[in-house]
Amino acid sequence: MNSWDETENHGSPDPVYADAGSGSPDVREPLFSEQEYAHRLHRVREKMAHQGLSALIVTDPANLFYLTGYDAWSFYVPQMLFVPAEGDILLFLREMDARGAFRTSWLPEHQIIGYPERYVQRPHLHPFDWVAFALRRRGQIAPSAHGCVGLEMDAHFFSPKGYRALVNAIPEWSLVDCFELVNWVRSVKSDAEIHYMHVASRVTTAAMTAAIDAIEPGVPQNRVAARIAAAQAEGDGEAWGDFPAIVPMLPTGASADTPHLTWSDRVLRSGDAVVVELSGVHRRYHVPLARTVTLGPPSDAMDRLEEAVADGLRAVLDATAAGVPIRELASAWNWKLASYGLEKPSRLGYSVGIGYPPDWGERTISIRSEDETVLEENMTFHLICGMWMTGYGYEVSETIRVTSTGVETFTSFPRQIIRK
Amino acid sequence: MNSWDETENHGSPDPVYADAGSGSPDVREPLFSEQEYAHRLHRVREKMAHQGLSALIVTDPANLFYLTGYDAWSFYVPQMLFVPAEGDILLFLREMDARGAFRTSWLPEHQIIGYPERYVQRPHLHPFDWVAFALRRRGQIAPSAHGCVGLEMDAHFFSPKGYRALVNAIPEWSLVDCFELVNWVRSVKSDAEIHYMHVASRVTTAAMTAAIDAIEPGVPQNRVAARIAAAQAEGDGEAWGDFPAIVPMLPTGASADTPHLTWSDRVLRSGDAVVVELSGVHRRYHVPLARTVTLGPPSDAMDRLEEAVADGLRAVLDATAAGVPIRELASAWNWKLASYGLEKPSRLGYSVGIGYPPDWGERTISIRSEDETVLEENMTFHLICGMWMTGYGYEVSETIRVTSTGVETFTSFPRQIIRK
Numbered sequence: 087m088n089s090w091d092e093t094e095n096h097g098s099p100d101p102v103y104a105d106a107g108s109g110s111p112d113v114r115e116p117l118f119s120e121q122e123y124a125h126r127l128h129r130v131r132e133k134m135a136h137q138g139l140s141a142l143i144v145t146d147p148a149n150l151f152y153l154t155g156y157d158a159w160s161f162y163v164p165q166m167l168f169v170p171a172e173g174d175i176l177l178f179l180r181e182m183d184a185r186g187a188f189r190t191s192w193l194p195e196h197q198i199i200g201y202p203e204r205y206v207q208r209p210h211l212h213p214f215d216w217v218a219f220a221l222r223r224r225g226q227i228a229p230s231a232h233g234c235v236g237l238e239m240d241a242h243f244f245s246p247k248g249y250r251a252l253v254n255a256i257p258e259w260s261l262v263d264c265f266e267l268v269n270w271v272r273s274v275k276s277d278a279e280i281h282y283m284h285v286a287s288r289v290t291t292a293a294m295t296a297a298i299d300a301i302e303p304g305v306p307q308n309r310v311a312a313r314i315a316a317a318q319a320e321g322d323g324e325a326w327g328d329f330p331a332i333v334p335m336l337p338t339g340a341s342a343d344t345p346h347l348t349w350s351d352r353v354l355r356s357g358d359a360v361v362v363e364l365s366g367v368h369r370r371y372h373v374p375l376a377r378t379v380t381l382g383p384p385s386d387a388m389d390r391l392e393e394a395v396a397d398g399l400r401a402v403l404d405a406t407a408a409g410v411p412i413r414e415l416a417s418a419w420n421w422k423l424a425s426y427g428l429e430k431p432s433r434l435g436y437s438v439g440i441g442y443p444p445d446w447g448e449r450t451i452s453i454r455s456e457d458e459t460v461l462e463e464n465m466t467f468h469l470i471c472g473m474w475m476t477g478y479g480y481e482v483s484e485t486i487r488v489t490s491t492g493v494e495t496f497t498s499f500p501r502q503i504i505r506k
Numbered sequence: 507m508n509s510w511d512e513t514e515n516h517g518s519p520d521p522v523y524a525d526a527g528s529g530s531p532d533v534r535e536p537l538f539s540e541q542e543y544a545h546r547l548h549r550v551r552e553k554m555a556h557q558g559l560s561a562l563i564v565t566d567p568a569n570l571f572y573l574t575g576y577d578a579w580s581f582y583v584p585q586m587l588f589v590p591a592e593g594d595i596l597l598f599l600r601e602m603d604a605r606g607a608f609r610t611s612w613l614p615e616h617q618i619i620g621y622p623e624r625y626v627q628r629p630h631l632h633p634f635d636w637v638a639f640a641l642r643r644r645g646q647i648a649p650s651a652h653g654c655v656g657l658e659m660d661a662h663f664f665s666p667k668g669y670r671a672l673v674n675a676i677p678e679w680s681l682v683d684c685f686e687l688v689n690w691v692r693s694v695k696s697d698a699e700i701h702y703m704h705v706a707s708r709v710t711t712a713a714m715t716a717a718i719d720a721i722e723p724g725v726p727q728n729r730v731a732a733r734i735a736a737a738q739a740e741g742d743g744e745a746w747g748d749f750p751a752i753v754p755m756l757p758t759g760a761s762a763d764t765p766h767l768t769w770s771d772r773v774l775r776s777g778d779a780v781v782v783e784l785s786g787v788h789r790r791y792h793v794p795l796a797r798t799v800t801l802g803p804p805s806d807a808m809d810r811l812e813e814a815v816a817d818g819l820r821a822v823l824d825a826t827a828a829g830v831p832i833r834e835l836a837s838a839w840n841w842k843l844a845s846y847g848l849e850k851p852s853r854l855g856y857s858v859g860i861g862y863p864p865d866w867g868e869r870t871i872s873i874r875s876e877d878e879t880v881l882e883e884n885m886t887f888h889l890i891c892g893m894w895m896t897g898y899g900y901e902v903s904e905t906i907r908v909t910s911t912g913v914e915t916f917t918s919f920p921r922q923i924i925r926k
Contacts, residue, residue: 111772112761158766159752162662162865182852182894186764203852204876207869209685212660239667240632242582243864246669247660247683263667265629308739308746315735319728319769326728326771332579333749341532344606346578349739351746352531432602432623443863444663445582449627456624474602 116155116192117369118278123192126153127175129271134171134264140233141226142169142264143252145244147442149268150177151370156191158183161243161442163206164213168221171233176224178217180206214248218255227256236264242444269450273437275464280487282371283439283466287485287496288325289366290373293317294497297334297362298504301379307336307349314364321366328367331441335363342479345472356382359503361481363470365446372438372446373496374468376483379504391480392503394426395471399482399501402434402453402469406486406493412457419471420455428473435469438485461488536575536612537789538698543612546573547595549691554591554684560653561646562589562684563672565664567862569688570597571790576611578603581663581862583626584633588641591653596644598637600626634668638675647676656684662864689870693857695884700907702791703859703886707905707916708745709786710793713737714917717754717782718924721799727756727769734784741786748787751861755783762899765892776802779923781901783890785866792858792866793916794888796903799924811900812923814846815891819902819921822854822873822889826906826913832877839891840875848893855889858905881908 116123130153134142144167150156153167153175160183168176177198179187184200191198199220205213221227237252238244240263253261275283296317300310314334321327336349338360345363354360358381365374380388401418419434435453438446446468451459453467470483480503484495536543550573554562564587570576573587573595580603588596597618599607604620611618619640625633641647657672658664660683673681695703716737720730734754741747756769758780765783774780778801785794800808821838839854855873858866866888871879873887890903900923904915 110760111775112759114770157768158764159755159768159864160766162752162867183764183766185894186761186767189761189764189767206853207856207867207872208876237666239670240665242663242665244666245660245662246657246664246666249666249669250659306746308741308748311749312736312739312747315739316732319732319735321728326726327732328728328770329731329753329768332582335579339532340530341606341609344578344603344609346580346603347606347609348577348579348749350534350748355531433626436627444579447582447627452627456628474605 113189117282118155118276120192122276122278123153123155126271127169130169130268131171133267133271134169134236137236137264137267138233139236139264140171142236142267143238144169144268145238145248146241146268147243148272148370148440148448149238151440152268152272154191154193156187156193157370158186158190164243164248166214166217168226170226178220180213212247212251214251215255218252222256227258234260234262236267237261238266239263240266240449266450269448272439272448273450273465274462275439275466279371279439280464282369283373283487283496285325286366286368286371287373289318289321289327289368290364290375291366291497291499292320292322293327293364293366294362294375294377294499297364298377298379301354301360301362301381301506303354303356303381306351306353307338308351310336311349318364318366325368328369330365330367331372331443331446332365335361337361337479340477343474343477345474345479354381359384359388359478359480361479363481363483367441370440370442372441373485374438374446374483375485375497375499376470376472376481377499377504378480378482379506381506383505384503385478387475388478388480388503390426391473391475394423394428395473395480395482396501398422399469399471399484403486403493406461406488408461408463408488408490410461412451412453412459412461413455415453416455416457430473432472434471435467438466438468463488463490533609537702538575538696540612542696542698543573543575546691547589550589550688551591553687553691554589554656557656557684557687558653559656559684560591560648562656562687563658564589564688565658565668566661566688567663568692568790568860568868569658571860572688572692574611574613576607576613577790578606578610584663584668586634586637588646590646598640600633632667632671634671635675638672642676647678654680654682656687657681658686659683660686660869686870689868692859692868693870693885694882695859695886699791699859700884702789703793703907703916705745706786706788706791707793709738709741709747709788710784710795711786711917711919712740712742713747713784713786714782714795714797714919717784718797718799721774721780721782721801721926723774723776723801726771726773727758728771730756731769738784738786745788748789750785750787751792751863751866752785755781757781757899760897763894763897765894765899774801779804779808779898779900781899783901783903787861790860790862792861793905794858794866794903795905795917795919796890796892796901797919797924798900798902799926801926803925804923805898807895808898808900808923810846811893811895814843814848815893815900815902816921818842819889819891819904823906823913826881826908828881828883828908828910830881832871832873832879832881833875835873836875836877850893852892854891855887858886858888883908883910
C-alpha cells in the first residue's frame, strides 16, 4: 500500500509482511500471465480512444478483478480503478483492504492506494471526496482537452453519492457514460478464461447432481439448498468451488411461475415440480445451469413445455456460430416456440463469465431481437429457457461457448425433465 | 400485478393463479402484523416530515423488505418503492418479478407495478425512465410546493444512471439525499424482529460449530466453507437458515492481516490461525459472529491479543445500556486497548439486522468516536473486535441487543481462542 500522502493518510501502514512473500500459501499466484493482463488493458484503452475518453473510472468489482486480479469481499464500500489513457492505472480501496490487495492483485504496491477509514459510511462525506483530491495531488486531473472521462453509470456499486462527489470535486472533467466499456471487452474470453470456465463446469455438475439427489418428497427447500451450497464450495474433489454470485434458486410448485424467489423451509411434496437454477464457480468464473425435477409424473402441460423448449433450444444451438447476429438466435427460438402456440416475453440468455453478487451476467449482450451484436468465437452465454407460466414453471438451460463453426456446451447434463 | 397502463405494458399479465391462494405453501404468511407494517410506514413518514420531504424514493432491497415484505433475488435489476407523504405506496419491479411479488409482500395487487422487459440492461434506456412516466400518469408528480423528494443517494443498487433518469424525467422535483432515512428507522428493532434474530442466532451457533469441527490441518479452506454454508442453510433442525448477505470469511495465516479475502483451496496447516466470520440468518435477519481457531498453540503475540481484546470487549459490554452515547463505547474500547499498547484504526462495530448482499450492516450507526448516536433499547449491533496486525490477525465478535439496563448477546459461544 502506498502512503504517498502522509497528511491525508490515517494510521501508519506497515510495508513489512513477514510471512507473506512469494511462495507463501497466503499470496496467490496471478491467475493470468503478465501478457494477458497487458492485453486486456490494451483492449480497454483501444475502446477508450474509440469512445473519445481520456480516462476511465472503473467501479464494477468484476471489472476490477478482470483488469487487476484484485479479489475480495470489499465491494460493499466504494472502490475505484483509475485508468488514464497512458501511464499507471491506480486502484483505490478502503485502507484495511488496500493492505492486503497485493495478495490477489498483480499491481505493484505504489499503484494501490488506501483511503482513510473515517470516510466510510459517513453522512456528509464519501470516499470519492478523498479519492478525487488524491487524483488531483497526483496530477491526474488535466482539463479534458483530449476527451471526456468515462464513468460506469449503471454499475451496481457506484452510487449517485459517489457520482456527485466526482462531479463536485473535479469540475474540470467532462463526465460521460462509458456504456459498460470493460464489460464489453470481457464478452470475448481468452483461452485461459475458457479453461477456468471448464473447471467451473465440473463444480456445476457436482452441484446439480447434489440438488437432484436431495430433492425428495418430505424434504424442505432449505435442506436442498444446504446440499447444493456444500457442493458448490467443495467442488468435485479436484475442481474447487468459489462462491456464486447468485444463491441457488428453487422455484417450487405454484411459485415456479416467478423465477427469483429464494428458498424457505417449504416442504417438497409429491406432485411438485422443482426448478433448480445454480452455478458452479471457479476463481470467479461462472457456468450456470438450470434443470426441472418433478416428484411424480409431470403434468400434461409440463410435458408439452418440455417438448417445445427442447425443440426451441435445439434450434438455437443449431443456429449458433461465430458471425451470426444475435437476433437470429432470438428469431429461431421465437419461431419454434410460436409453432407450439407459446411465447417468452423475457430474454433468452445473456453473456456470462466473471461474477460478483448480485449477478453473474455481464450486463452487455442479451439474446433478444433488439440486440445488434454479432457472435464472435469465445463469447460465452447462459441460454436460459425459462417458461414462467401461470401457476407453474419450467426451466432448462445451458452455458455455451461460441466456436468458429458452431457451439459447445460446458456441461453434458441430460436436458429432459428429471422424473423422480 | 397491476396493468394500469395497457399501452405501456408488454405481455399480458394473467391475474389468475390457480393454486396460489392463501393456504398454499407457495404464498408466505406476512412476517409481521398489519399493525407493525403500518407503524413502520408511520415512522418513515414522521421522519420524512421532519426532513421536509413530500415523497421518498426507496431502492435499498433491505428497506423494500422492511416496508413491504417483498423478498426475492431480483435486486440486480432496478427496483423502487415510491412513498408519498400520504396515500398508497407503490412498488415498481421488473415485470417477471412483479407477477409473483404477492407471494412475499403484503401489498395489494394494485400497488405492485411491473416495468416492461425491454427496459432491462439497454444502453440508452433505464427502467426508471418508464417508472418516472408511470408516476406522472398516476398524478404523483405534483411540483414540490410542499417539500423535496428524498433519494437514497448512497444505496448499493441505485446507480447514477437511475438517478439521472429521474433528474431528466421529472424536472419538477427538487431531489435531495434522504440520508438513509429508512435505515435509521430500522436501527431500533420491534420485539417481533428481535424474535427473528433469536431464531437466526441458533443458525449462527450451528454454523460456527460446523466451522470449528471442520478446521483441521490438511483440510482446504473451501471444504470448511462447504460445511459452514451447509449449516447456514440447514440450521439446527428447527431454526432454518436463509442465505447470508456475506459469504463465510476464513482469513488464514499471514493473510489474516486483511479481513475480506474470500476462501480458496489453500490447505490449513499446523501452526495456522484461522479467523472465522459468518452469520446465521433467518428470514433476512442476521446475527453475525467471529471467532479465531488455532491449529497448535497460539503464538505469544496472539495470546497477548486475546487478553487485550477480551478485556476491551468486556469494558464495552459493561458500558452498554440505553441512554449511553456511542462514543463512550468507542472510548471504553480505545482506553482499554491503549493500556496494552494497541490501537484499532477501524470502527468497532455497526448496526445490524436485515441484510441482502453485499452487506449485513445497516449503514447507519458505527461504533467509533465520531458517531453522535445515543443508544436506545432494542438497537442491535455487531461488535467486531478485529485486530489485523502485520502478518497475522485475530477476531472475536458478538451480536448484541441494547436493553434498558444493559446488554444481551444473541449467542453464548465461549470467547477464547479455540485451540485445536
